[in-house]
Amino acid sequence: MTRRTVVKAAAAVTATGTAGLIPGLQAAVYAAGSDKPEKEEVRIGFIPLTDCASIVMASVLGFDKKYGVKIVPTKEASWAGVRDKLVNGELDMAHALYGLVYGVHLGIGGPKKDMAVLMTLNHNGQAITLSKKLADKGAVDGAGLAKAMAGDKRDYTFAQTFPTGTHAMWLYYWLAAAGINPLKDAKVITVPPPQMVANMRVGNMDGFCVGEPWNHRAIIDGIGVTAATTQDIWKDHPEKVLSTTGEFARKHPNTARAVTMAVLEAGRWIDASLINKNKMAETIAEKSYVNTGVDAINQRILGRYQNGMGKTWDDANHMKFFNDGLVTYPYHSDGMWFLTQHKRWGLLKEHPNYLQVAQQINQTALYKEAATALKISVPKSDLRASKLIDGVVWDGKEPAKYADAFKIKAAAAA
Secondary structure, rough: OHHHHHHHHHHHHHHHOOOOOOOOHHHHHHOOOOOOOOOOOOEEHHHHHHHHHHHHHHHHHHHHHOOOOOEEEEEOHHHHHHHHHHHOOOOOOOEEEEHHHHHHOOOOOOOOEEEEEEEEEOOOOOOOEEHHHHHOOOOOHHHHHHHHHHHHOOOOOEOOOOOOHHHHHHHHHHHOOOOOOOOOOEEEEEHHHHHHHHHHHHHOOOOEEOOOOOOHHHOOOOOEEEEEHHHHOOOOOOOOEEEEEHHHHHOOHHHHHHHHHHHHHHHHHHOOHHHHHHHHHHHOOOOOOOOHHHHHHHHHHHHHOOOOOOOOEEOOOOEOOOOOOOOOOHHHHHHHHHHHHHHOOOOOOOOOOOHHHHHEOOHHHHHHHHHHHHHOOOOOOOOOOOOOOOOOOOOOOOHHHHHHOOOOOOOOOO
């Protein structure tokens, strides 16, 4: 692409914005014009999970280079480590739990720091695993677990991956929907995702909630069964996000937009075909990323599920990275939901200004710029409605009332 072409493209942007330009011209403008990324090498932390895929593939396939940045995926050991490195600047961005980002912003998940969500990375694709020992006693779903716990009084231990994170909230919600109070009827511990299977193998927990491939890995290894998928709890729920600090987003808006565009393209590529999904599975299974067998990843990414007890099914609501842009938009209501659960379980003592917090964190304007340049449609509203496993509808409109309405909740929130 010649300098003259780039100058003409830049002139077109000045007159009409980037929406009408072909992708190649858009890339040239972002890389060479006034939208040149302020920081060209971007360290993005990730945890070894299937849903880190769009960040990894953006780097592996070179989508990042189209927009003048180099993504350096950085493998981390725990969500606490991701949090600390984001806060102190060792990482520029991260593949992060939605609830972790909101917790840090409000100072309930460690050090308080203004945070930013650039886009949602995936919907669905997590699960709750119960030990094979429990399953053999009939605990193969929520009702079975409640019956088993009522019939055999002992201390029950369940694991999640971070106190304010998504897996803690899915686990608590699912247990409560079955009539089990996670704060009174069980002990809940924090375990990093890659360590879940090993801990269950030695008997450290009765169940856990984690992202794939570790639920399917427990089945392959014969130590656990899938009692519920998180899409059973909330169809098309928000999960991981591309996050950074508020300070980084303010100082490096062009970099943030360029990375968002690269990851958007990677998510679109993954969801485009079965061939691409299998290629993704082969790539992220490698030691430098998730470090597991391809067979632990490639089945559930295609929606082919088994529960470890002989039941198999095709799940249309498997993990999705793009879904015509419906996945990636950072809805305010998605972030607000996690705040309602933080309040429900006593992590927040008072109701925050739910919408204001979401507007501070979720960078919808920047996302719209990136999506428009890639001709990805954006929703008309920052709120969306969903019915969860207990039949309760969440639409983001009355968050305080919603948070207070649950029968099972922390005593301090009563």
